[in-house]
Amino acid sequence: MARFPLFSAFQGNAFTWNLALGMTNLLVPLYARDLGMSGVSIGSLIALPVLIQIWFNLLGGAYADRIGAKRTSLFASMSLAIAAAIFALSASFPGLLAGQFLMILSRAAFWPSNWALASQLPGDRSRNMGRLNATTNAGQIVGLAVSGMLIARFGFRSGFWTMAVIGLLALLFAFFIAQHHAAHSARPKLFATYAALLKHRTIYLAVLCAYVAALPFSLAMSFFPILLVEQGFSSETTGWLLAFRAVGSIVAGVALAHLVRHATDRMPPFAAAVLSAVSVSLVAVLAHPLWAGLFLLSLGAASGVMTVYFQILISTISSAEQRASAMALGGLGWGLSHLSTPLLVGAVADAWGIRPAFYLLGAIVLLVGTSLPSVQRWAFGAAPRQA
Numbered sequence: 001m002a003r004f005p006l007f008s009a010f011q012g013n014a015f016t017w018n019l020a021l022g023m024t025n026l027l028v029p030l031y032a033r034d035l036g037m038s039g040v041s042i043g044s045l046i047a048l049p050v051l052i053q054i055w056f057n058l059l060g061g062a063y064a065d066r067i068g069a070k071r072t073s074l075f076a077s078m079s080l081a082i083a084a085a086i087f088a089l090s091a092s093f094p095g096l097l098a099g100q101f102l103m104i105l106s107r108a109a110f111w112p113s114n115w116a117l118a119s120q121l122p123g124d125r126s127r128n129m130g131r132l133n134a135t136t137n138a139g140q141i142v143g144l145a146v147s148g149m150l151i152a153r154f155g156f157r158s159g160f161w162t163m164a165v166i167g168l169l170a171l172l173f174a175f176f177i178a179q180h181h182a183a184h185s186a187r188p189k190l191f192a193t194y195a196a197l198l199k200h201r202t203i204y205l206a207v208l209c210a211y212v213a214a215l216p217f218s219l220a221m222s223f224f225p226i227l228l229v230e231q232g233f234s235s236e237t238t239g240w241l242l243a244f245r246a247v248g249s250i251v252a253g254v255a256l257a258h259l260v261r262h263a264t265d266r267m268p269p270f271a272a273a274v275l276s277a278v279s280v281s282l283v284a285v286l287a288h289p290l291w292a293g294l295f296l297l298s299l300g301a302a303s304g305v306m307t308v309y310f311q312i313l314i315s316t317i318s319s320a321e322q323r324a325s326a327m328a329l330g331g332l333g334w335g336l337s338h339l340s341t342p343l344l345v346g347a348v349a350d351a352w353g354i355r356p357a358f359y360l361l362g363a364i365v366l367l368v369g370t371s372l373p374s375v376q377r378w379a380f381g382a383a384p385r386q387a
Contacts, residue, residue, distance in 0.1 A: 009176035013073060014114055014132065015139040016170040017106075020080050022143020022246070023163045024103060025221040026239050028087065031156045032096060033226055039354075043346025045096055046222040049104040050339040073117075073174045076110035079103070081167030088160035111331060115311060116324035117177070129311045130252070133304055137246040144246070148239020193325040202263070202317045203329055205379040206310055210333025212273045212368060213306035215280065215361075216245050216299050217334070218341035224283075224296075227354050231287035244293045248300025252308065263316040264380055266373055269309045273369025275302035281362030284355040 032042045083102035090096050118132040143166075150159040197203050216224075220242055228238040279299035283292055310330060318326035341361065348357035 008178075009173045010117055010178070011135055013077065013170050013173035013177060014135050016166055016173060017077060017080060017110055018136040018139030019143040019146075020084065020163045020166045020170065021107075022140030023147040023159060023166070024084075024087075024143075025140070025217075026144055026147040026151070026225050026235070026242065027156060027159045027163070028096065028100070029222055029225050030151065030229065030235060030238075031087075032093075033229070034156065035091065035093075037093065039223075039346040039349040040343075041093060041346075042226070043222060043342040043344075045093065045100060046218075046342035047339050048097065049100045050335050052101060052104055070113075070174065070177045072109045072113040073177055074171065076106045076113065077167060077171035077174045079106035079109070081164050081171060084160050084164035084167055088157050088164065111334070112324045112328040115314075115327040115331075118311075120323070129308050129315075130304075133252070133307055134250040137249040137300070137304070141243040141246040141250075144239045144243045146239075148236040151239075152234060152236040193322045194329055197318070197322070197326055197329050200317055201379040201381070202313065203326070205375050206313050206317075206330030207333040207336070208368065208372070208375060209269055209306055209310045209313065210331050211337045212269075212276055212333075212365060213303050213310055214334040214337035215276055215341065215365060216249075216303045218337045219280070219345070219361075220245060221338075222342040223345045223349065223354065223357070227284060227358065228292065230354060231292075233289070233292075237289065241289060241292050241296060244296040245300035245303075248297040248302075249304035249307070250300075251297075252301045252304025263309075263313040264376070265309070266376060268305050269376075270369060270372050272302040272306040272309070273365060273372055275299070276306070277362045277366035277369055280365060281359050284358035 028045070029042055032045055037045070079102050083099045083106060086099035086102060087096065090099060114132070114136075115129075118128055143163075146162070147159050150162060224242060224245075225235075225238050228241055229235065233241065275298055279295045279302065283295045283299070286292065286295075310333075311327075314326045314330045315323070345354070345357040345361060348360055
């Protein structure tokens with residue numbers, strides 16, 4: 001049986017693009033804080049562009065099915081490199097917001113394309129998805145570590161320019177990705193696939209699972225760095241601690257992906273959501289690097305399991321010709337998380353402090369997690385079976 005390749009242009013693009021993405025998770029919020037922006041301003045900087053991402057995500061998914069995921073990957077890499085240059089040249093909220101808008105366009109093009117390409121690889125689907133998630137999270141680990149060291153030694157602008165160079169490297173890899181062409185027969189109108197997918201209850205379950213899976217990413221690119229710095233950690237230590245979140249996702253991708261065997265499995269998404277809720281709250285409780293690293297590791301593992309479940313669910317309910325569109329539609333949960341989480345945490349942090357904001361967020365995720373079994377029963381029309 002064919003296996004997931006150890007290295008390919010697709011793997012190289014996924015790694016380098018996520019390396020640059022990991023750098024933004026530390027560079028953007030800490031640079032905004034260094035410029036003296038409030039919690040609401042920082043939250044808005046992260047959340048406002050997501051209003052555009054939600055729509056462009058759908059557009060990116062639809063076009064990936066029509067023109068091929070390779071072309072949308074090229075656009076994603078080019079947009080990332082330009083966004084990094086804008087960040088490097090900015091010193092105000094409007095400039096950073098412009099860079100964030102371009103990053104949103106890059107993410108909206110990258111993720112549906114990336115997931116669609118991975119779902120078409122030969123071999124065991126859950127393991128393929130797990131290994132891909134390990135690759136993307138490995139890139140984010142390197143990005144967080146590199147950006148933390150660059151900030152500490154050379155400042156923010158050098159970090160952004162380094163990110164721009166890495167974006168160009170991702171663009172180079174994207175040129176050599178093998179093109180996967182969708183079937184040309186009976187091609188539907190651009191958004192007709194979405195209308196058909198919305199008739200299935202399972203797509204709403206996918207959105208809810210994507211929301212929980214995205215939570216660590218929403219926090220990592222907004223208030224996790226600020227929480228850790230305010231707890232007394234340096235920018236370099238903060239970068240290494242946030243890397244534990246990605247390490248946890250790699251563990252989930254490599255060692256735990258086999259736990260998710262079927263879209264109707266009940267325990268993996270439920271356990272992942274509850275573990276996410278507990279970990280988010282406990283990171284804010286204990287300001288010690290050992291405990292912070294441990295809880296970030298468990299948060300990453302929970303997110304990794306939920307991500308694999310989301311990907312298996314989408315792959316089960318969609319055909320290859322509509323895979324990118326289905327990934328984009330289910331991935332609305334990621335956009336909703338990126339929109340709501342920074343705004344909620346920023347507003348509560350300004351009013352009562354950053355730690356109560358994390359406690360409240362943990363309680364919300366716990367409520368979502370406890371509702372998942374009921375949503376699964378509704379989505380599948382019967383009690384889920386174990387594969």
